[in-house]
Amino acid sequence: MDSEITYLGKIIRVDSSTVEVEVSDDIPSAAPIINGRLYKIGQIGTFVKMPMGNITTYGIVSSVSNTPGKSDENIIGQIVGSRFLSVQLVGEKIGDDDFEKGIGTYPTINDEVHLVIEKDLFDIYGGKDAGSIEIGKHSSSDNLSVYVDIHKLILRHCAILGSTGSGKSNTTVSILRAILNDYDGSRVILIDPHGEYASAFPSAKVFRINAPSNPLYIPFWLMNFDELAFFLVGAKPTDDQRVEYRLLRELITTFKKENCKLKSGDVTQEFITADSPIPFSARKLWYEMNWWLNASFESTKKDEQKRETKYEINKGDYENLIGAEFTSHLTTANNQPPHVSQHKDFYSYEKKLLARLKDSRFNFMFHPGDYKDASSSKDLHNLLNEWIGSENKLAILDLSGVPFEVLDIAIGLITRFVYDSMYWGKYESYTGKNRPLLLAYEEAHTYLNKNDNNSYSKNAVERIFKEGRKFGVGALVISQRPSEISETILAQVGTLIALRLTNSGDQSIVKSSSPDNLNSLIDLLPSLRIGEAVIVGESIKIPSRIRVKLNNPRPTSEDPKLVECWSKKYEPSEENYKSVVTKIREQKI
Template identity: 85%
Template sequence: MDSDITYLGKIIRVDSSTVEVEVSDDIPSSAPIINGRLYKIGQIGTFVKMPMGNIITYGIVSSVSNTPSKQEDNQTKQIVGSRFLSVQLIGEKIGDDDFEKGIGTYPTINDEVHLVVEQDLFDIYGEKNAGSIEIGKHSSSDNLSVYVDIHKLILRHCAILGSTGSGKSNTTVSILKAILDDYLGSRIILVDPHGEYASAFPKSKVFRINDSSAPLNVPFWLMTFDELAFFLVGAKPTDDQRPEYRLLREWITNFKKEHYQLKSGNVNPDFITADSPIPFSVRKLWYEMNWWLNATFSESTKDKQTKDTVELAKDENGKSKNGDYENLKPAEFKPYPMGNSAPYKSKHQDFYSYEKKLLSRLKDSRFDFMFHPGDYKDISSSKDLHDLLNDWIGSESKLAILDLSGVPFEILDITIGLITRFVYDSMFWGRNKSYTGKNRPILLAYEEAHTYLSKNDNNSYSKNAVERIFKEGRKFGVGALVISQRPSEISETILAQLGTLIALRLTNSGDQSIVKSSSPDNLNSLIDLLPSLRIGEAVIVGESIKIPSRVRIKLNNPRPTSEDPKLVECWSKKHEPCDDNYKSVVTNIREQRINSTKGDSNG
């Protein structure tokens, strides 16, 4: 076979994962034309094959070297060179069986090595089947489609990583569209912190804060007690020895136990805890705090200061000024004198900081999507959590985009953690239902993951929730996709559980090393290509792809709104100044939302 036009040379060294090949000096050209197609010998990242009877072993060229040496005869001194290829072994094909990753039979010294031609690549990648989606075209051939196993891509979790401008958003759109187009029963939630993806998926259901048709409602009472305590009053689990923290838990539990008759079904009050996702009035909670903080009593001893001995103020008609918790109006009490006489000042001052923080939260309109969640406000509202799940994961629209661009950054972590935990809990507790759980898996996709899944934040609610999916989600039908430009900042637990890596151009050495160490396949030669990849080109490694590959991702249209502005075109036009400019911009800043074109001028 050394006379074949595909012949490269022979193996001179073998170890557990690589072989070294000495390229034959008899090869007529370094760029042979085979079946009308030009092939480059020794191109980094290209495939070679090593036939051994009915077994063909495949590898990827990782490095090329040329060692010159002097060779003398009687008449002349001639300098010749030996060319060497380092090849990483990746898999084998036995007879007519399909290609499989992993090596069962290793090649040996002097075994032949041949170029892999286009037909060999078709034999490796095969045809599209019911369990795969097309992810792009192979970089070495525009005719060769590359497919990934959808089961392993989703349930073994995956990541799309790349520097800014490398094509992450376009790759995300390509993968999600391929899933939505090929699988009628698929369902996906895309967490979109910057509101970029709605334009790319016109048929999706997009939830936004303050949107009239599909508002994003995340009821505050969906939180666990630890999340609530931190969100409402800034308390942490380490405060559990403080009396006000324990009383806060008791009050919230009692408020929830009052509302055990729910539209999703009645709940046994004995099973209700402070963590149970049951509606209650947070304004009533504030009113209770304020009441005990400011009340005056006929008794001075703390353990005798009860609601039976309170000294309420009265209006001109003799009626008690009890206040109005819905409108955040506190109750009024008889003022206490300076001396030691009735009425006495409240001895319950523990809630001073809690009450001030909670009142500040309730008056902040940025949190209305949690405190006033539309039809999910309280027990008297028209909808319950089953309606929320139906909107997010049970509707006819297979893709739900949660546009979090209007969420204050300080609670983005809790919001994403809350959404993730709620969806995960629905899959866990519904794991045997015919319409959800293991019988209808779901993909949760996290854009800009490094901003809230940071490895350095040990108190991150979103990180804890997403890590749980990466560790346990597969068993209950929950898969995850993280999208990030800074993999070096992402939780190590998440990176360690990735089954598939889709890595676009990465120029930062720290990010490259993280991808290299997190790669499910030991193919450093492909990972080393990351700085030189073209825009929209990716290295794909892991369980879902038959063979680690360099792939071109097609350009999608419509696109997400993450592309660069057309700087030259914009700066080439003269813009006339106008006094009314920036009015709507300032309004958007103040309202923390993007209005349409209100206040725009032609300047």
């Protein structure tokens, strides 16, 4: 076989994961032409094969040198002029069986090593089947499509990582388009913090704050009590020993129990807790706090101060945030000492809640349209159907209008609600395990930061990564800073799609998180071209360097056309920037 044109040389060293190859001096050219195609010997990241009877072992070239990796200094002079390849072993093919990752039979000293040509690559990657999607073309062959196992890609979770401008958004569009085009029953929710992806998916259902059609509503009452307490009044679970915290829980539970007759079905009162996702009025909650703070009573004893013994002269209007009015605390009709309220527990909470309710940026949560209360025309089953049950297989939740300080809770709330629907509906024919779902998180490092210990979104997404597979929920994280993402999330990623990464810290995180021990491919990250990626993990037969096609229409994440813009002459005007300032003040795009 050493007479074949694909012959490279022989193995001179073997260890548990790599072999060293001495390239034969008899090879006529460093760039042989085989079947009309030029192949370069010793290219980093290219494949070689080691045939041993009916077993063929495959490896990836990780380094090239004119000296062996481990050698005696006394014999170096005898091997000057030789070429040596260090090869990482990746898998094997037995007879006509499919290629499999992992090594069962290791090559030995003096076994032959050959170039892998295009025909061999087709044998490794195979064709498209019912359980795969095309992710791109192999970097060494424009004719070779690379496919990934869709089941493992989604349910074992995946990540798209790359520096700014490396092609992350385009890669995301390619993967989602392949899923949506190939599978009629697919379901995807894309969390889009910057509103970039609507242009790339004209047929998607896009939910956006204040949009005339498909406005995004996230009812505040979907939150559990810990989330509600933090969002409404800034309280944390560590405040559970404070009187006002316990009273707040009791009030919320009471209001929820009053609304047990719901469009999705009546709920038994004794099963309702402060965590139950049941509508109630945050304005009524404020009104109740305000009432007890300002009320006048016949008695000065706190335990005798009841609604029946109040001095109320105006009931107020909780919908318009007008509190009740009482007789003066300074005097009474008989000039007796004032009958003041002893209920000051809600003093700080009432002020914070009122400020939150008056902030128009939170209207998408406090005024959720048809999801306002128990008497509204829609309930949570309608919201779920719009997000994951409509004929549009992709729902884009455009969070560009969500205030930054509530972005964490909004994403955590969306994630937990969708996860709960999959968990409790796991045996239904139309959802759960019988119709899996992909949740994609763009700009993941901004809200899934490993250093944020009080992140509601991180806790919810970590739960998806740890348990979602069992209930049909897969996750995709997209980020330019993998070093900032939760380690728990990265540890559960089954497939890594890494584009160009120039930061050494990000590279080391990808290297340590890679499901396959192929440092030679990960070391290529700084030198990858735009739109080129290294993909490793469970969903692909063999770790590969691929090129992702350029998609049109594209997300609105491309760079501005600087030269074209700066070549124009702009006329100054005092009217300029008025609309910009208004948008800043109203927080509207």
